[in-house]
Amino acid sequence: MAQIKFSIAITTYNRLSLLKRAIDSAFAQTVRCEVVVADDCSSDETEEYIRSLGSSIVYHRNQSNMGHAATMNAAVNAASGDWIKPMDDDDYLAPNCIEEMTRALALRPQAVICSTQAAQVDLKQVEISRTRKTGPGKVFYIPQEDIHYGMLMEMVPFGTPIQVAFSRDAFLKSGAWDTKLDVCDDIDSWIRIAQFGDAIFINQCLAYRTIWPGGYNQKSTLEKRLDINILMKDKIYTLVSEKHRKIVPKVHVIQSYLKLHWALVALKEKKFLIVLKLCLPSVFSLGAWQLLAAAILSRKPQYYSLQKQMYTNIWIMAKLYATIGNEYRYSMPDFQNFRAYLRLRCSWNACKQGKFISAMKIAFPSVLSMPAWKLLVKSALLAQQTKKPLIRKLVLID
Template sequence: MKFSIVITTYNRLPLLRRAIESALAQTLPCEVVVADDCSSDGTEEYVRSLGDERVVYYRNPVNSGHSATVNAGVAVATGDWIKPLDDDDYLAPNCIWEMVKAIAQRPQAAICSCQAVQVDVNGEEVTRTKPSGPGKIFYVKQEDIHYGMLMEVVPFGTPVQVAFKKDAFIKSGGWDSALDGNCDDIDSWVKIAQYGDAAFVNQYLTFRTLWPGGCNQKFSLQKRLETNILIKERIYPLVHEKYRSSIPKLEEIKAFLKLHWSLVGLKQGKILMALKMAYPAMFSPAAWSSLARVTYSRKINSQAPSVPQENATYRTAST
């Protein structure tokens, strides 16, 4: 099993240095691809000056956006597994090693996720993602992944947390540039999950930088709601037939999402927008039930997620 770490970057050389250093410091050496979206800050000169045969530099012919740069970097990589990394994030030295150990116990896995420490611009810890599922390592069968994503009990996390098989990524069509910066990663996990099982490592192996006014904050609440609905619409037909009789109707899921985002709007003091988003979902008992269920599951997500026991979705690894 060969891993390639694909680092996407654009005019953030000081941050890129840290990302590259963390990639080269892995206890399990691997290829490091720097995919540059036409930076003008000396990025190319710096990367080429490293003189490390493990580092591959690729530069887009024109500025193409984050999603296209991810796709280009993966295409250049020679590893059969890809660890994407944005230039402002970085890895613990044992990240790739721990992922490889987990994947080795589940050869049919196509995607792997770990936990992240979230830091501020100064590198100080702000918060941590919450462990999900039982044990240090657990697995979800392919036939159960989309049901779990639809019902929000299978969380893959942001790109810094995830690794995936290159061939599954290629088959899935890669990242959708139409979603650039707005759930393009989650859309990719949905598509990749068609091609194998999922492995989860409940260890903090990555560091994600939180920025004031981060990328997702650039989109309006309405746009974020619309994209959230789009992702659910893409997941829905992929849910395995064994769940068909138990999943909510798509319209009920949309109503739940409208309630969720209306509450986000209320917390931000956007009362008129929140009311507009909530109507007429606020009159749906099914939507309120889903909201309560998701809220409850997030509070207990350090325990095994609530999926039908007869399906035995979750498997704890022997460690």
């Protein structure tokens, strides 16, 4: 643990009262780490306050207002740590955040990016919600060749800067944050950093993100956020490992899914013209509806245990499917049908537990897939004939 040096890199602009809380949380860490503040040329009393703290903080001030991405790049350049923990000035850390990240990284030196759970809070620090758990156990890693497939299918969401830490070397190799982006500049960076090593996820709430009207994510229109999301998915798609290429949805299906997602966001905000604009023609894509249903259900905590088992099974099936030789491909169903079959089987398990609403939500829209029903019937008949499971136990090596 002592061999990994962390720098906490805080970006700020005219939010001194919130910045003080962020700095206090950095100083309160249970392991020593460097604290860097990059100031995007604030016009309030930020500079005077930071300079009053003396040498306890590394301070950089932009000569002009350059934007969020450029300020984060300046913070990383000013830092000396092996690993960078980025922060926006309106967020803050749990006292043991860096300690837990350091402990996890010591177990997987090949990692270049690490993410943790975060609580979303209001300005009074009252918890509103919490990001979902990802994968099994308290800490686990994902090999580099599987990261972009997981990101594309939204199985491995890294989250916002307050959740993530990254290797400084990998950050510099990736080309730093794109200053042309004012939305998703962080996600764009995670995509590129993940080319250089493994990813670690910590299923423990170690960070706090403030949700308020002044947040950076509140400044862009829905249409712009959709366009950037599509751009991010296109970038991820090009980086998916060859072993997953044959099982990923088509690009146009993923784009249609994103349009349906943002149409729902617009519906919640009662922007009905935008809903109509985004829905057509995506509303007619069955594949897009399947991706949307999977995404919605995975975010419902009451379905988590069932969803966790189902997505673990899908993940295993994807790995197995990717290893099958081309000479056998012609005789096998498409992977989409395998995935629909697994959803039906999970839905049946929910029925046996008396969770009928969960069963219906998990089954839709896979219940419309005839090949999935054929696979379900075949597996049931085969299990009845053998009187024992075909596979006793599956162990995820990684």
